[in-house]
Each structure stands twice: as structure tokens, then as C-alpha cells.
Amino acid sequence: MSLPNQKFETLQIHAGQEVDPTTGARAVPIYQTTSYVFNNSEHGANLFALKEFGNIYTRIMNPTSDVFEKRMAALEGGVAALAVSSGQAAQFIALNNILQAGDNFVSSSYLYGGTYNQFKVAFKRLGIEVRFAEGDDAASMESLIDENTKAIYTETIGNPSFNVPDFDKISAVAKKHDLPLIVDNTFGAGGY
Ligand SMILES: Cc1ncc(COP(=O)(O)O)c(C=O)c1O
Numbered sequence: 001m002s003l004p005n006q007k008f009e010t011l012q013i014h015a016g017q018e019v020d021p022t023t024g025a026r027a028v029p030i031y032q033t034t035s036y037v038f039n040n041s042e043h044g045a046n047l048f049a050l051k052e053f054g055n056i057y058t059r060i061m062n063p064t065s066d067v068f069e070k071r072m073a074a075l076e077g078g079v080a081a082l083a084v085s086s087g088q089a090a091q092f093i094a095l096n097n098i099l100q101a102g103d104n105f106v107s108s109s110y111l112y113g114g115t116y117n118q119f120k121v122a123f124k125r126l127g128i129e130v131r132f133a134e135g136d137d138a139a140s141m142e143s144l145i146d147e148n149t150k151a152i153y154t155e156t157i158g159n160p161s162f163n164v165p166d167f168d169k170i171s172a173v174a175k176k177h178d179l180p181l182i183v184d185n186t187f188g189a190g191g192y
Contacts, residue, residue, distance in 0.1 A: 008075065016070030028067045034058045087186040088118060094182050098150050101127025105151040106144045108136040108165060110158040115184070135161075138169035145177050155184045 020029050036055040038044035046052040069081040084090045109132040119130040134140040136154055152174050154165045174181040
């Protein structure tokens with residue numbers, strides 16, 4: 001685990017795991033497994049019931065990606081992180097987890113083209129409406145919020161406009177309406 005006095009450069013290589021606890025390996029081992037052995041059926045049942053913490057299945061968790069997730073959370077000053085394979089997947093998971101058919105979310109209109117299509121075309125097919133604000137203007141975002149709005153979405157740095165939204169204003173709107181503010185900082189792909 002990270003020590004409190006570790007700085008960004010150290011966290012980049014040590015946060016989440018300084019030494020592999022089972023082998024002493026300095027580098028994070030790559031666990032090439034889909035499944036994990038349960039001690040007995042009760043152990044398996046407890047894991048699936050979330051009564052006990054442990055590895056269940058690699059699509060849900062994997063010790064290698066767990067270190068990556070902890071490392072990203074430490075670098076970003078976050079509570080936790082979830083690793084996925086692409087930016088589009090991250091957006092889908094973030095939004096799909098909190099919206100259902102009939103809901104809407106308010107988005108900056110300064111968006112990466114693939115994101116625009118995902119919101120305007122793919123989410124529409126699922127019955128989820130995106131409401132595009134004028135650029136990344138906080139007042140415009142607020143004017144689009146109604147009782148079915150479940151999130152506010154923006155990018156930083158926006159692609160392709162290179163805009164940096166006014167986070168103080170947008171987060172004040174989000175807090176006022178008790179909405180999660182989802183921010184994509186993937187520009188150029190690769191990080192979320
Ligand atoms: C701002 C932004 N969000 C999302 C994406 C999509 O990322 P991915 O290609 O990993 O799905 C991109 C890709 O360039 C991007 O620039």
C-alpha cells in the first residue's frame with residue numbers, strides 16, 4: 001500500500017502494490033487467469049453473495065488490474081477506480097449503471113465524435129435521452145435538467161475544441177441538483 005509521504009512519481013510505480021505478497025516479485029505479476037479456485041462451496045457462495053471479499057471471475061476482478069486500479073485512484077486522489085478496455089466502454093459503464101430507459105442526462109456539446117454517436121444513437125436505442133448544452137456552459141446545462149435527469153457529463157480537455165470547462169460552476173449545478181458529474185479525460189484515448 002502507498003505510504004502517505006509518497007509523491008506522484010513514486011506512486012506511479014508503487015501505488016497499489018510495492019511488492020508481490022506471495023512471491024516477493026518487485027514487478028506486478030500478470031495473472032493470466034479467468035477463474036479462481038474456491039476453498040469449498042460455502043466460500044464460493046459467500047464470494048458471490050459479497051459476504052466475503054475475494055476474487056470471483058476475471059471479467060469482474062483480477063489481481064493485476066486491481067493494482068492498476070488502485071494505482072490510478074492514488075494518482076488521481078480518488079476513492080477507487082475501475083479499469084476497462086476502452087474509453088467508449090468506460091463511458092457506457094459509467095452511464096449505463098445510473099440510467100435506465102426514460103431517463104436523460106445533460107452533456108457538454110463539445111465532445112469527441114465517437115462519444116457524440118454513442119450518446120445520440122446508441123443510448124437513444126436504449127431509451128436514454130442525451131440533452132446537449134450550449135458548449136460547456138453551466139447555465140445552459142442547468143436549464144436542461146428535469147426530474148428524469150440522472151447525470152451531467154463533460155470532457156476535459158475537450159476533443160476537438162481543447163476546451164477546459166468551468167468546473168466550479170458545473171459542479172455547483174451538479175451539487176445543487178444532487179447529480180453525479182461524469183468527466184471524460186480520455187483525450188487521444190488511453191486514459192480515463
Ligand atoms: C475525449 C475522448 N473520449 C473518448 C474517446 C474514446 O476512447 P476509445 O477509443 O478508447 O474508446 C476518445 C478517443 O479519442 C476521446 O478523445
